[in-house]
Amino acid sequence: MQKEMSLIFEGGAPGRRAFVLPPADVPEEPLERLIPAEHLRQEELSLPEQAEVDVVRHYTNLSRRNFAVDVGFYPLGSCTMKYNPKVNEMAASLPGFAKVHPYQPEETVQGALELMYNLGQYLCRIAGLNHVSLQPAAGAHGELTGLLLIKAYHMDRGEDEQRREVIIPDSAHGTNPASAAMCGYKVVTVRSDERGGMDLAELRKVAGPKTAALMLTNPNTLGLFDENITEIAAIVHEAGGLLYYDGANANAVVGIAKPGDMGFDVVHFNLHKTFSTPHGGGGPGAGPVCVCDKLAPFLPVPVVVAAEEGRYKLDYDRPKSIGQVKSFYGNFGVLVRAYAYIRALGASGLREVAETAVLHANYLMRKLAPYFDLPYDRPCKHEFVLSGKRQKSRGVRTLDMAKRLLDYGFHAPTVYFPLIVDEAIMIEPTETESKETLDAFAAAMIAIADEAEKDPELVKSAPLTTVVKRLDETRAARQLDLRWRPAPAAKSG
Numbered sequence: 001m002q003k004e005m006s007l008i009f010e011g012g013a014p015g016r017r018a019f020v021l022p023p024a025d026v027p028e029e030p031l032e033r034l035i036p037a038e039h040l041r042q043e044e045l046s047l048p049e050q051a052e053v054d055v056v057r058h059y060t061n062l063s064r065r066n067f068a069v070d071v072g073f074y075p076l077g078s079c080t081m082k083y084n085p086k087v088n089e090m091a092a093s094l095p096g097f098a099k100v101h102p103y104q105p106e107e108t109v110q111g112a113l114e115l116m117y118n119l120g121q122y123l124c125r126i127a128g129l130n131h132v133s134l135q136p137a138a139g140a141h142g143e144l145t146g147l148l149l150i151k152a153y154h155m156d157r158g159e160d161e162q163r164r165e166v167i168i169p170d171s172a173h174g175t176n177p178a179s180a181a182m183c184g185y186k187v188v189t190v191r192s193d194e195r196g197g198m199d200l201a202e203l204r205k206v207a208g209p210k211t212a213a214l215m216l217t218n219p220n221t222l223g224l225f226d227e228n229i230t231e232i233a234a235i236v237h238e239a240g241g242l243l244y245y246d247g248a249n250a251n252a253v254v255g256i257a258k259p260g261d262m263g264f265d266v267v268h269f270n271l272h273k274t275f276s277t278p279h280g281g282g283g284p285g286a287g288p289v290c291v292c293d294k295l296a297p298f299l300p301v302p303v304v305v306a307a308e309e310g311r312y313k314l315d316y317d318r319p320k321s322i323g324q325v326k327s328f329y330g331n332f333g334v335l336v337r338a339y340a341y342i343r344a345l346g347a348s349g350l351r352e353v354a355e356t357a358v359l360h361a362n363y364l365m366r367k368l369a370p371y372f373d374l375p376y377d378r379p380c381k382h383e384f385v386l387s388g389k390r391q392k393s394r395g396v397r398t399l400d401m402a403k404r405l406l407d408y409g410f411h412a413p414t415v416y417f418p419l420i421v422d423e424a425i426m427i428e429p430t431e432t433e434s435k436e437t438l439d440a441f442a443a444a445m446i447a448i449a450d451e452a453e454k455d456p457e458l459v460k461s462a463p464l465t466t467v468v469k470r471l472d473e474t475r476a477a478r479q480l481d482l483r484w485r486p487a488p489a490a491k492s493g
């Protein structure tokens with residue numbers, strides 16, 4: 001068993017340092033001359049005093065307790081936890097990219113601007129739309145930006161007061177209604193039909209003069225492609241609304257189908273998912289939005305544009321712009337990774353990504369279907385959703401099986417989402433896994449289904465092999481306590 005770890009704030013000794021620099025051989029500038037007195041800290045901070053070796057061991061041991069894509073298979077549905085090639089990290093850490101300052105004059109950062117311009121062009125081609133902003137910092141931020149653009153468009157036409165509703169299917173990711181509500185819209189939910197697509201009759205009933213937009217991800221969170229998409233687009237457009245494409249599931253269609261061709265007016269991509277940046281720990285992401293011609297005037301400033309003689313500029317002169325949605329130009333490091341990824345694969349490589357992701361998902365779905373319930377039994381795209389209903393009748397919940405997977409060395413799939421599937425288990429294998437890994441995961445799932453039948457208590461007590469056992473997840477989410485306080489022993493000592 002691994003021993004309990006103390007926090008980096010605990011332990012250490014006064015005067016212990018991680019490293020000691022040689023004394024400066026130039027006169028030191030007093031702090032007061034560099035920083036105005038009112039901004040200087042009055043009291044010393046109580047910082048940990050630790051030796052370098054202890055700091056390194058502390059963080060290395062912490063990382064060994066974590067599960068990551070670089071540790072094992074991570075089929076977290078809707079999150080596209082694909083392996084991220086390390087060459088992208090190398091590109092992003094090149095000093096010419098990593099060390100540029102956002103306030104540097106344009107003439108000195110032409111390479112960075114060219115990269116952003118070209119990345120924008122690639123994304124536009126993939127989306128099937130003509131204009132782009134790279135600023136949004138995540139998928140949800142792209143949604144908010146896209147909806148602000150739609151709102152600006154309706155305002156410009158004098159229709160904003162009338163168009164107060166955003167239509168969203170009941171299978172949508174929670175960020176969709178949240179973004180619409182943040183933008184001040186009323187959310188109108190449309191239920192899914194028996195094939196898992198949008199119910200057209202319901203859509204016809206709710207689409208009308210109040211409709212500002214429809215938000216949709218296609219394939220949706222069931223991993224199913226909505227075959228009626230052109231009809232859906234026609235209904236919404238005829239009603240005077242616009243179509244928003246949540247591109248979180250773009251891994252299923254990248255290089256094959258363009259949302260612009262399906263009728264979408266705004267598209268966000270999760271660069272950290274489809275275009276490969278390590279994510280999942282709350283680190284930087286990027287959610288660029290691509291838009292059709294009529295939304296282009298409202299894009300956030302600045303827009304990177306091609307100027308004369310192969311030069312690039314930042315264009316702030318856009319009077320109808322919704323303004324800036326993120327400081328400077330977005331999360332530049334993520335943009336570099338996505339650019340490196342797209343350049344490495346090219347158009348045919350991107351197509352192969354989607355084809356392989358879809359093949360892997362269908363392979364696993366068919367292997368697991370006999371052991372679990374499959375509420376929508378038709379070919380899926382990049383992910384599929386099982387139901388743990390059968391196991392629930394034995395007293396074993398989907399959460400128990402998710403925890404048990406950790407004992408088998410796999411990260412759990414997404415659970416209890418989408419909300420329309422009872423005891424949902426949403427599996428997204430991605431294209432970067434080998435057949436051996438997919439088979440090993442299927443074997444673990446089948447073994448757990450068998451345990452649920454023969455030894456339900458075992459599954460309910462999982463995980464048994466991890467450092468931390470079952471957590472009270474509701475309490476952890478509702479009573480968040482992120483403040484460190486010294487342990488009683490440290491206090492008295």
Ligand SMILES: Cc1ncc(COP(=O)(O)O)c(C=O)c1O
Nearest residue numbers: 078138139140173175246248270
């Ligand atoms: C379908 C869908 N839409 C939107 C989002 C939001 O993306 P982000 O986490 O980058 O804000 C996610 C994230 O998991 C998603 O799965």
